[in-house]
Amino acid sequence: MSELCVRVAVRVRPLLPREVLHNHQVCVRTVPDTGTGTGSEFGSGHVMLGSDRLYSFDHAFGPTANQDEVYESCVQPLVRSLLDGHNATVFCYGQTGSGKTYTLGGGGGGSRDDEGGIIDRVAQDVFQFLGEKTKSCDDVEATVRVSYMELYMEELRDLLELHTVKKELHIREDEKGNTGNEKLICNFSTCIYIYIYIYITVCVWCKLIRISTFWPFIFI
Numbered sequence: 001m002s003e004l005c006v007r008v009a010v011r012v013r014p015l016l017p018r019e020v021l022h023n024h025q026v027c028v029r030t031v032p033d034t035g036t037g038t039g040s041e042f043g044s045g046h047v048m049l050g051s052d053r054l055y056s057f058d059h060a061f062g063p064t065a066n067q068d069e070v071y072e073s074c075v076q077p078l079v080r081s082l083l084d085g086h087n088a089t090v091f092c093y094g095q096t097g098s099g100k101t102y103t104l105g106g107g108g109g110g111s112r113d114d115e116g117g118i119i120d121r122v123a124q125d126v127f128q129f130l131g132e133k134t135k136s137c138d139d140v141e142a143t144v145r146v147s148y149m150e151l152y153m154e155e156l157r158d159l160l161e162l163h164t165v166k167k168e169l170h171i172r173e174d175e176k177g178n179t180g181n182e183k184l185i186c187n188f189s190t191c192i193y194i195y196i197y198i199y200i201t202v203c204v205w206c207k208l209i210r211i212s213t214f215w216p217f218i219f220i
């Protein structure tokens with residue numbers, strides 16, 4: 001795996017039907033890697049803003065890129081590395097309507113069809129890779145835990161236990177500096193623990209600008 005700890009991918013979504021109807025124009029385009037050697041082993045891409053501003057990223061996906069391409073190049077290698085004992089975090093950032101939910105949660109029924117998002121694909125691959133691993137090593141025991149949290153306006157909500165009173169959940173730091181809420185902090189044992197810390201939504205209101213962020217965290 002690449003030595004780079006952080007990789008950044010940009011995805012440009014297609015115009016929505018209503019945007020086409022209102023004659024909106026595309027103002028960014030993705031430019032394939034020119035072979036300058038600036039990218040990681042996972043490739044690289046560029047985004048051209050207007051006619052003369054070129055920005056480089058580890059990946060750049062244009063409007064025709066499908067969910068498979070995004071998952072396979074950016075996330076699947078991380079799922080594999082989880083099972084080798086590495087930590088991994090994936091988070092989506094972008095202005096409202098830019099496609100974070102589509103990329104993470106998918107655009108269809110939420111299964112691994114063409115529209116399935118990163119979460120569906122990670123969940124399926126975690127079990128598939130674990131199955132392969134436990135089959136090949138008799139002494140490996142695997143436990144998978146899932147948390148699904150939303151942080152909105154500084155209030156934490158457990159999306160798997162919606163009846164929990166928001167005020168009862170607090171973000172804590174343990175003695176090693178790891179943060180989480182009470183439910184997430186627990187002892188690691190020799191078993192493989194996989195936490196899929198799926199959604200934290202952070203919304204910041206600043207005058208009229210709304211920044212909305214979804215963070216799926218995946219770590220062992």
Ligand SMILES: Nc1ncnc2c1ncn2[C@@H]1O[C@H](COP(=O)(O)OP(=O)(O)OP(=O)(O)O)[C@@H](O)[C@H]1O
Pocket residue numbers: 012013014016063094095096097098099100101102103107212213
């Ligand atoms: N790559 C894509 N291909 C086709 N449609 C897309 C794509 N990305 C996003 N969309 C569509 O664009 C619209 C807005 O996307 P989405 O809801 O994912 O944005 P968001 O960033 O999560 O917005 P918000 O921050 O307001 O929740 C949705 O109708 C979604 O289906």
